[in-house]
Amino acid sequence: MLSQYMEEFEQEPFEVGEFIERLTWRTNNELQNSEDFNPGALHDTFIQTIKDLKILQEKQQSKCERLEESLRQEQDSHAEKVTKLQERHQTAIDWFGQLDEKINSVADKIMHLGEQLENVNTPRSRSVEAQKLLSYMSEFLMAGPVIVNDIFTDPQRLNESADVIQKLYAISQDLPPGNFAESKRKIEKKYDEVERRLIEEFATAQKCEDIERMKSLAQILSQFKGYTQCVDAYIEQSQMQPYSGKDIFVGIVPMCKHHYDIIKKVFANPQQVMSKFILNIYQLKLHQYAMTKLEDKKDEEKYLRTLYELYSRTLKLSSDLQVYMSTIDDDLLQKLTQQIFMKNLAGYAEIEMRCLTAKCSSELEKFYASKKHQKTQTTKGFRRNMEVLIATKANINIAVIEDYGGETFLSEELAINMLQEAKACLKRCRLLSNETELPGNAIKLNDILLRFLMHEHVDYALELGLQAVPLAEGKVFPQLYFFDVVQKTNIIVHLLDKLCNTSVIPCVSNTPKYSDYVFKKRILMEQIETKLDQGLDRSISAVIGWVKVYLQYEQKKTDYKPETDVDTISSAACLQVVQNLQPVIVQIKKCVDGENLQNVLTEFGTRLHRIIYDHLQTMQFNTAGAMCAICDVNEYRKCIRDLDSPLVTQLFDILHALCNLLLVKPQNLQEVCTGDTLNYLDKSVVRQFIQLRTDFRIIKNTNYLKGIIE
Numbered sequence: 001m002l003s004q005y006m007e008e009f010e011q012e013p014f015e016v017g018e019f020i021e022r023l024t025w026r027t028n029n030e031l032q033n034s035e036d037f038n039p040g041a042l043h044d045t046f047i048q049t050i051k052d053l054k055i056l057q058e059k060q061q062s063k064c065e066r067l068e069e070s071l072r073q074e075q076d077s078h079a080e081k082v083t084k085l086q087e088r089h090q091t092a093i094d095w096f097g098q099l100d101e102k103i104n105s106v107a108d109k110i111m112h113l114g115e116q117l118e119n120v121n122t123p124r125s126r127s128v129e130a131q132k133l134l135s136y137m138s139e140f141l142m143a144g145p146v147i148v149n150d151i152f153t154d155p156q157r158l159n160e161s162a163d164v165i166q167k168l169y170a171i172s173q174d175l176p177p178g179n180f181a182e183s184k185r186k187i188e189k190k191y192d193e194v195e196r197r198l199i200e201e202f203a204t205a206q207k208c209e210d211i212e213r214m215k216s217l218a219q220i221l222s223q224f225k226g227y228t229q230c231v232d233a234y235i236e237q238s239q240m241q242p243y244s245g246k247d248i249f250v251g252i253v254p255m256c257k258h259h260y261d262i263i264k265k266v267f268a269n270p271q272q273v274m275s276k277f278i279l280n281i282y283q284l285k286l287h288q289y290a291m292t293k294l295e296d297k298k299d300e301e302k303y304l305r306t307l308y309e310l311y312s313r314t315l316k317l318s319s320d321l322q323v324y325m326s327t328i329d330d331d332l333l334q335k336l337t338q339q340i341f342m343k344n345l346a347g348y349a350e351i352e353m354r355c356l357t358a359k360c361s362s363e364l365e366k367f368y369a370s371k372k373h374q375k376t377q378t379t380k381g382f383r384r385n386m387e388v389l390i391a392t393k394a395n396i397n398i399a400v401i402e403d404y405g406g407e408t409f410l411s412e413e414l415a416i417n418m419l420q421e422a423k424a425c426l427k428r429c430r431l432l433s434n435e436t437e438l439p440g441n442a443i444k445l446n447d448i449l450l451r452f453l454m455h456e457h458v459d460y461a462l463e464l465g466l467q468a469v470p471l472a473e474g475k476v477f478p479q480l481y482f483f484d485v486v487q488k489t490n491i492i493v494h495l496l497d498k499l500c501n502t503s504v505i506p507c508v509s510n511t512p513k514y515s516d517y518v519f520k521k522r523i524l525m526e527q528i529e530t531k532l533d534q535g536l537d538r539s540i541s542a543v544i545g546w547v548k549v550y551l552q553y554e555q556k557k558t559d560y561k562p563e564t565d566v567d568t569i570s571s572a573a574c575l576q577v578v579q580n581l582q583p584v585i586v587q588i589k590k591c592v593d594g595e596n597l598q599n600v601l602t603e604f605g606t607r608l609h610r611i612i613y614d615h616l617q618t619m620q621f622n623t624a625g626a627m628c629a630i631c632d633v634n635e636y637r638k639c640i641r642d643l644d645s646p647l648v649t650q651l652f653d654i655l656h657a658l659c660n661l662l663l664v665k666p667q668n669l670q671e672v673c674t675g676d677t678l679n680y681l682d683k684s685v686v687r688q689f690i691q692l693r694t695d696f697r698i699i700k701n702t703n704y705l706k707g708i709i710e
Helices: 002-009 016-030 039-141 155-172 181-207 211-221 227-238 248-266 270-294 300-324 332-346 348-370 381-394 412-432 438-468 482-508 513-554 572-591 594-617 623-643 646-660 666-673 683-690
Strands: none
Touching: 016 039, 155 181, 181 211, 181 227, 211 227, 211 248, 227 248, 227 270, 248 270, 248 300, 270 300, 270 332, 300 332, 300 348, 300 412, 332 348, 348 412, 348 438, 412 438, 412 482, 438 482, 438 513, 482 513, 482 572, 513 572, 513 594, 572 594, 572 623, 594 623, 594 646, 623 646, 646 683
16 A cells, blocks of 8 residues: 555656546445545554554664665765875976976977077078179179179079179178179179069969969069069969850959959068059049040930940959958959049030930830820910800800810820939939939939920920810810810829939939929919810800700700600600710719829819709699709719719709709798708798799799798
8 A cells, every 4th residue: 555655756747636536436436335434444454544544654764874875885985086086287387387497497408409400590691691702703703794693594593683683782782883883784684584574474374374483473573672563463374264255244354353363362561452453443444435435425315324344343343352452452443433534524514405305305206206296386275265255155166166076195105214314314413423413414314304205295285275175155065075084184293203213313312303393383384284174164164054055955845844754764855865965974073083083073063963953943843843953963863972072962962952942832931841851951042943833823822931931
């Protein structure tokens, strides 16, 4: 039983409550034959378990004491071992200190002996070296031709001969010129000869990419006056290879990276050599390449593209090569780039403006030629005003409307082409113009674009569109093309705004030119909006005028005052008007956008309401005719739902309520007039509609109209 208790105690986690529950459960299972609960048996089980647990505790306590004693003995043993090891370690440290002192003592003696040997050997070496130099010097001091020593003829001893002749040359510079002139000449001649051989040997080693030999020769040549010739020879030979074919820019950066690694290993002053290496590329290779590419200016567009490409690639090249330049040469590459393109950048702006003008003019000419249209002066505004005045006063239509078959003379493709050209020009302008000239050049290019795109194209099309709008109150339903003009104008203006935001404003922001730009653009947009508003007003007037005339001539009096009972349906005139108005509404919603759309639809609906309201005021209505009028108004209400204008919807709802006054029984007039729809209307409006009833004379003297007509 004790082993069972141990197993339960060793389980993780151990819960006392669960242990007691299991003990109780086992006791109950053993007494399962008993029908009633036996608390005595459970009590005995608990007493026995407590005794067992005490025995188990004593055993475990005894075991713990034995283990603790064993642990103490083992701890004492390890402590004794550690103490012995520490003693041995201290002994080793003492021996190491004594050994270090002996080594230092021996090293001091060796260094002292070396210094003594050096003091003895240095004068001797110098004497030997001086003796050799004197022997070589004597050969140059002798009259007649120089007896060539083996050291100057043996290629294997080139380094030794260079050392000797360099020292002899330095000595000769201190000799007086009189008696030693000939000797100095001989030494200088041999000096130049050895120097030339060194440079040739350096070039040979460079071809073989023998880095160690190049480094050795460069170190020797650094003591010679012709060291710069060695650097020049290295640069010239390195840059003799073609730069990746026809495109010079592709190979420059890899070439510089390759030679920079070599220069760092060979030369003592790698930054200076690398700067000269890059300087040679710019002043000779790049400059010649750019001048060749830019010498032909006949095709100005191609010339500008080439200039932009060369200049931008040169700037990128400068950025890539800056890592190889020394800190004192931070702006050297920028200055070299400016020197290469100085002449081209000086006259760039004039060529750019001339090119943009030619491209825009050509695009316009091609567009009008494709339409077989000859541009004319749009000065017919006064004439149209006179025609409108005559038609209004004398009721005589003498106007001849030219609608060009519905052609708007506006082209999104043409606008995109012009904008693309202008975008390319502004992109070049941003790169090729200096900081002070950039805002002015950008404004000039923008002015050219506005002149051709907005003034000569959009404004001209708006003038033609205004002239093509039919006069109001015509008998034939007007053909309206001005809505298409509005749509295309909006698209072109949006495209222009996008270009200005991305290409023009960044060039002029935070400069005095920005206010000029904003002023010009605002004036232009106001002119365009004025003509758009004028055209939309004329178009709406033409449609509403037709509705007025059509209802005057086609709406029969008997429609609203039939002599016999007829079917309650909408009148033919109303259905025809609605049928013609629906496509107009669709066209307006298609062509006008933004806040302008809601304003135009609301204006259209209010004018239509005014015409229909005035038209109904000219009629007389009996009961059957009132039913027909209500049907007509319902048709108009269905039509104007597409306007999505709460104001217009409210106006026609009121009109529908007023038409109900024509139908209701006289005794119900008072109730209808005080309803929610008509209660706030002026009583005169309500009275005017009631007077349109055919039975008005009968009911006006009754009490039905009390409070309405008074």
